[in-house]
Amino acid sequence: MEEVGPLGAVESQALPLDQVARVAGARVVGTASAKHHDAVRALGAVPVDYRAPGPEDRLRAHAPRGYDAVFDHVGGEGIVTSWRLLAARGTLVSYGTASTRDVQGSSRAPVLKLLARLTLWNTLPNGKGAHFYNIWAGRRRPGAFRARLHADLSQVFALLADGELTAQVAARVPLTEVGEAVRLAESGSVVGKVVLVPQAHATAEVLPTVPSLAFHTHRGGGCAGSTQSRTPRASRARLSARIA
Numbered sequence: 228m229e230e231v232g233p234l235g236a237v238e239s240q241a242l243p244l245d246q247v248a249r250v251a252g253a254r255v256v257g258t259a260s261a262k263h264h265d266a267v268r269a270l271g272a273v274p275v276d277y278r279a280p281g282p283e284d285r286l287r288a289h290a291p292r293g294y295d296a297v298f299d300h301v302g303g304e305g306i307v308t309s310w311r312l313l314a315a316r317g318t319l320v321s322y323g324t325a326s327t328r329d330v331q332g333s334s335r336a337p338v339l340k341l342l343a344r345l346t347l348w349n350t351l352p353n354g355k356g357a358h359f360y361n362i363w364a365g366r367r368r369p370g371a372f373r374a375r376l377h378a379d380l381s382q383v384f385a386l387l388a389d390g391e392l393t394a395q396v397a398a399r400v401p402l403t404e405v406g407e408a409v410r411l412a413e414s415g416s417v418v419g420k421v422v423l424v425p426q427a428h429a430t431a432e433v434l435p436t437v438p439s440l441a442f443h444t445h446r447g448g449g450c451a452g453s454t455q456s457r458t459p460r461a462s463r464a465r466l467s468a469r470i471a
Contacts, residue, residue: 244298245272246392247383256289258282263418283308293317301326302341316354321345322361395419401426 248255258277259267267274275285287293293314299306302324310319327337345357365372386392397417400408402425412421 247386250386250391256286256294258286260415266418283312286312290314296320298322300324302337303327306341306344310348310355310357313355318356318358319345319348321357321359396422398422399424 245255245257255272257267257272257274259274260278261276264274264276273289275282275289279285290312294312294317295314296318297309297312298320299309300321300323302321303326305326306319306321309321313319321341324337324341330337342359345359348355348357362376365375383392387394395418397419398408398411398421400411400421400423402423405423408421408423411417
């Protein structure tokens with residue numbers, strides 16, 4: 228069984244990613260603050276507190292031979308840790324650089340540094356791969372871009388329709404209270420998306436915390452706490468083929 232571990236397991240960007248990994252039959256290990264650990268465990272994942280000392284050692288303890296895949300939206304210097312956690316033929320997927328969003332100076336500099344690192348790592352003869360995922364990549368070729376987007380999103384919506392994926396909505400807030408919605412979204416206290424409701428008569432509603440998981444995959448199965456997917460075998464096969 229593969230094990231996957233996205234950094235920031237309960238961040239809204241990682242929630243669909245977590246669920247897709249579960250559907251594909253992966254065991255999920257993810258970083259999250261301690262206050263979210265019970266919710267992460269309730270979904271069958273293994274949480275690791277990124278704020279406690281030695282997070283890299285504790286992540287490695289769950290995957291002594293390295294992770295098959297690491298999904299990282301944090302970026303910054305932490306991307307080096309994600310690379311070190313990979314198995315011999317593992318894959319690192321970076322899809323953001325959240326840790327540098329408040330850095331003074333050029334907003335492009337951290338992104339360019341990240342892309343340079345990924346490019347360099349791909350030249351190393353160690354069998355590992357490093358990639359940056361951007362959903363808007365290739366839009367200058369509209370035909371191919373739309374075809375790829377249609378194929379990918381069709382699978383996502385099919386999983387939603389089948390109930391195999393669940394949209395994580397943290398709160399619904401009236402459009403007239405947009406300031407409160409922004410404050411709530413930036414507070415770090417909710418899991419999932421904060422949705423603005425256009426009806427003027429709508430009332431604010433904060434939903435129960437049900438976080439998703441995060442990925443770090445390592446080779447080697449049979450670990451305690453392994454997450455078994457409950458989705459049909461055919462669905463797991465389709466997703467596994469797509470992820471590969």
